[in-house]
Amino acid sequence: MSEEDVLDLRDIIKILKKGKWIIVYITALTVTIASIISLFFIKPKYESKVSVVIVKEAARMFYEDRYTQSDILMYQKLLKTYCEIAKSSAVVDKTAQEYPQYKSEDIKKMVSAVPLVDTQIIELKVKCDNPYHAQNIVNSYAENFIEESMRVLPAGDIQILDRGKYVDSPISPNYKLNLSIAFVLGIMLSIGLIFLLEYIDTKIRTKEQIEKNINLPVLSEITPSKGLSLLSQSNCGNFKDSFFELECFKLLKNSLLLSKDTKEKKSFLITSINEGEGKTTVAANLAINLSRDSKKTLLMDLNPITNNLIKIIEGEDIFKETEFKNLYVFSPHFLKSDNYENINLEEIFKSAHKNFDYIIADMPSCEHLSFIQDVSRFTDGCIFVIKVGLVDIKEFINTKEILERTDVKIIGTIINKDINIENTKDSKVKSKKIKLFTRIERRNADA
Template sequence: MREQILILRRNWMLIVSFALIGVITAGVVSVLMQKTYTATSSLFVSTQNVETSAELQQGSVFALARVQSYVDLVSKPQVLDPVIEALDLDMSAQELATKVKASTSRNTVIIDIEAVDSSPERAAEIANGVVANLISSVADLERPTNGLPSPVRLSSVDTAQPPAVPSSPQTSLNLMLGLLYGLALGLVVAILRHVLDRHVRSEADVRKSTALPLLGGIAESQGQRNTSRPVVLGGSGTDAFRQLRTNLEFAAVSQQMKSLVVTSSQAGEGKSTVALNLALSIAQSGQKVILVDADLRLPTVASATGLEGNVGLTTVLIGRSTLADATQHWGSGRLSVLTSGPLPPNPTELLGSQAMQDLITALEGEYDTIILDAPPVLPVADATILTRNTDGILLVVGATRVSQHNLSKAVEQLSLVNANVVGVVLNRIPRSGPDANSAYLADYGVTPLPVPADMDAGPASPVAEAEAAIIRDSEGTRWNKGQPIRSGAHYN
């Protein structure tokens, strides 16, 4: 029942649309249909020349047995040809038979004659003509050979009158049928859409795709809805990352976890947002953390933080700058950031180089935790290359953004290189609608992430100036000097 309700909630607009289409179609058809009128007349079948009660009883049984034969006789040319000739109708007996209907109720001797035509007057004339000719035909057929009168008598009990209103189209009935058929078709399409939809939408879908532990869920913020750039979350988002931080500590209780690669199956799942906010949350706990933008194809960290992006990881790897010169501090205290630097023509080779291995070793000696924002797994091999020199991988799964097939494929690809995937985090969980999860939306005694400590004192350095220019609105969106921070990157 819960799954059926979920199907209705996810597809209610689709179902309503089909219902409206059905009603509109029925209305148009009703308007375009030719109006027809139905005239009705009735006959009573009885016996005559009856003198005793026994003969009356026998005559009633005889008449009742003959009624169905007289009903069948109505569609025969013997009855219809005289009507065609009398009314000068331009049709054959077979065509007229489609316009005339004879019926009788069970155990009765009354025959109802209905005639349908586009003209109400002609419909009445056809019904009355069929009645008159059926009476004469039965009299001829039932007349004894000795010349005596027929023992059966057909009497007209209801002369047909021209109907005042058309019998077809029945607009109200057509609209109701259109609504019902539209709803039925909408439900069928909704069920097919649900069956064929392989997108990851909930925790259950994650568990269908992988046996990796689910370490947390991050609700979508207003800033994430229409952008691919990282967003610094506040409110319940802060609490969600604290929970993720705690679960990561439990996941790494039996192994060293100083360097963590944050990646996703494909672009658009929010891996950069998770990397940035996770680094902030870990730094908030008192650890010395560095966030490395290892996405050397579509970097976003520099744009999201407002830091200098021309000096960073690539300049350190090629020896153009030292690690100390390229590292920038962001926020209040213990979070450092190493932006991507200029984009190289060979990012995979650079990330797999000895220089990158030496850099990670140096960072592990200086920082408590290293968070590396890596490209998605499926499009490029950069994330799998980084697994050689790091302790673990956190796989970000964007709700409604990735299919179960692609998630399984990404996990399989990481397992082929023996990557230590510590778990997955379900990101961008809708705040409203059928796929919303209230467990990830509650604000329970949380405080927003801290703003830079030197914001009020005024910037004292280029890095501090970039930090001080960033403020947070009520939705947790990062802004730079009154304008939303934008990025040309498409990975997130």
């Protein structure tokens, strides 16, 4: 994704949909980790509490309605003072003396005093990993607090409303809360990771990227199809009756024949940024489809590392007839030369333009950019095959700018979402027993 891109809602949904498994895996991982930590690494804590109320002189006066508003305000202000007394070392140390298994520091961490808003009630709480100890400690703690408060600040009478009870259900860890937090955290982390990966991913993956960032039309998309597996399963006989009949290659042919931008063009060179993007397969199948449309077509093998074209019928002309009607093949090897610099391409293309309706040149990748520039002088346009996830956007733009500076006409692209890279390599094609005409085989035959 380039920095200039502005995402709309549809883009966001598409990105999230593409990374849905990241969301699933990371969320499941965080929830699992939270579950393990909560179950095995966090000790359960139990809480018991005592409620005490501060009254005026004696409890009976509360029922005799002798409280004034000023009394209520005064006792509410005193609550904070009593809470500090409850936390004092005097109360804590006295409680610790009753439970020698705990130090004063431990008791101080367990206890808390919380005033209830708009009341004269204080809640004394104890959190402990033993529910029995929590109950006993909080009751002792409340009694020691009352005793110390009456000694230090006898401003009123402090009475216990509710004594501490045995509670067998732990207050922590809170499994539901922990899992909920882990779930939300997992979703947030996964979404953040998805957008980070999308931001740093500069590979071409969609038609929209090509049209928006590179400003080139997409002539055809080779999409996932059962029929494409026939390339690796067939021999030469049923290959010609099945593989090239796929709809994507027919659409590519129609795009070139019927589009207002290309219908007047008769010669095309097929290339790619990297090797293994399927350009040779595309070139061969495009040529076959053109020949089946009663167009006399020449397929030119100008790729110095390619050894997989079409089985031919030997003849004396440099343009060899193939087993496909109206389809002919040219290779520099027919001229007994492996050095392209010694070949007069201009004369060959002049002859080709005179004798054929369409010319398809299978070119090397852009590692041989100067050769592509040389051949482009004799063709009407250049078509790039782009393997999804293999080509960097900036690299493609740089290559496009170099070619356009030398007047190379790039008429469009073909997105390859299906042809397996391995199936386009020489070793794989040979291993599948597709009968291919190679320079090595010709050299052996000549010998």
